[in-house]
Amino acid sequence: MKNLKKAVLYENLKDDKVKCNLCAHRCIIAPSRKGICGVRENIEGELYSLVYGxxxxxxxxxxxxxxxxxxxxxxxxxxxxxxxxxxxxxxxxxxxxxxxxxxxxxxxxxxxxxxxxxxxxxxxxxxxxxxxxxxxxxxxxxxxxxxxxxxxxxxxxxxxxxxxxxxxxxxxxxxxxxxxxxxxxxxxxxxxxxxxxxxxxxxxxxxxxxxxxxxxxxxxxxxxxxxxxxxx
Ligand code: SF4
Missing domain, CATH: 3.20.20.70 (Aldolase class I)
Incomplete structure (x- = not known):
């Protein structure tokens, strides 16, 4: 897993879903899916930023x-x-x-x-x-x-x-x-x-x-x- 940064301000949900609390969309994201912004991805039940640095x-x-x-x-x-x-x-x-x-x-x-x-x-x-x-x-x-x-x-x-x-x-x-x-x-x-x-x-x-x-x-x-x- 390269160039990824573990996200802040998210919650773990059941079925390995996560809820991002950075913006008011508060996306609920299934594994291997991204939030509405397209730069935050659920990887194996944890949320990562894809654009850090x-x-x-x-x-x-x-x-x-x-x-x-x-x-x-x-x-x-x-x-x-x-x-x-x-x-x-x-x-x-x-x-x-x-x-x-x-x-x-x-x-x-x-x-x-x-x-x-x-x-x-x-x-x-x-x-x-x-x-x-x-x-x-x-x-x-x-x-x-x-x-x-x-x-x-x-x-x-x-x-x-x-x-x-x-x-x-x-x-x-x-x-x-x-x-x-x-x-x-x-x-x-x-x-x-x-x-x-x-x-x-x-x-x-x-x-x-x-x-x-x-x-x-x-x-x-x-x-x-x-x-x-x-x-x-
Ligand atoms: S749009 Fe992006 S920043 Fe906003 S809640 Fe969804 S994943 Fe998080």
């Missing part, structure tokens, strides 16, 4: 590109992603990598980069923070969680660019190391979240509320998509 995008970006306009303005953020997302938005700006885990993915654009190497790169390029972005950081939680902790030890800040569809357990777990988030509030209708994103609105609202309680700096983005959310 497998960076598919890595750039030094201005923090304003996240976008975060009131979090270390003018600074640089080392920005990374693995493939995969728990939503299915057809309008995703990073559709090629966010939805890659649901198709045949050959991994040719992935690089194995350890958390310590990510932090070293952030320091080398004089970044003030590390940004977990481009796809959905919740689904590569184990990788992000390890990086955030090392980053804090080196005096770097961490920020998520997220759809907010995470569980309260996941947010509580990473909150000591998470300083800011830009949450993509995609629309204001449950029906649109269900039909277009493949999610639900209420967990996103719950995430926003909990982030405020946890003193995480929050900025909200709503991308206007003609005919989908421009009349909400």
């Amino acid at each position: 497998k960076t598919t995008a890595l750039n030094v970006d201005p923090i304003e590109k996240k976008p975060l306009y009131h979090f270390y303005p003018g600074s640089k953020a080392l920005s990374l992603a693995t493939i995969g997302c728990n939503f299915k938005c057809s309008f995703c700006q990073n559709h090629d990598i966010s939805q890659a885990s649901k198709k045949d993915w050959d991994g040719k654009d992935e690089k194995e980069i350890l958390p310590s190497q990510i932090v070293a790169l952030a320091k080398k390029y004089e970044c003030r923070s590390i940004s977990y972005t481009y796809t959905e950081p919740t689904i590569y939680f184990e990788y992000a969680y390890d990086i955030t902790q090392l980053a804090c030890k080196e005096g770097l800040a961490n920020n998520f660019v997220t759809n907010g569809f995470m569980t309260q357990e996941a947010l509580n777990t990473i909150s000591p190391y998470l300083h800011a988030a830009n949450v993509d509030l995609k629309c204001f209708k449950e029906k649109t979240y269900k039909n277009v994103m493949g999610g639900r609105l209420q967990p996103v609202l719950d995430t926003l509320t909990l982030m405020k309680k946890l003193n995480i700096w929050v900025e909200v983005t709503t991308l206007i998509i003609p005919t989908i959310n421009d009349s909400d």
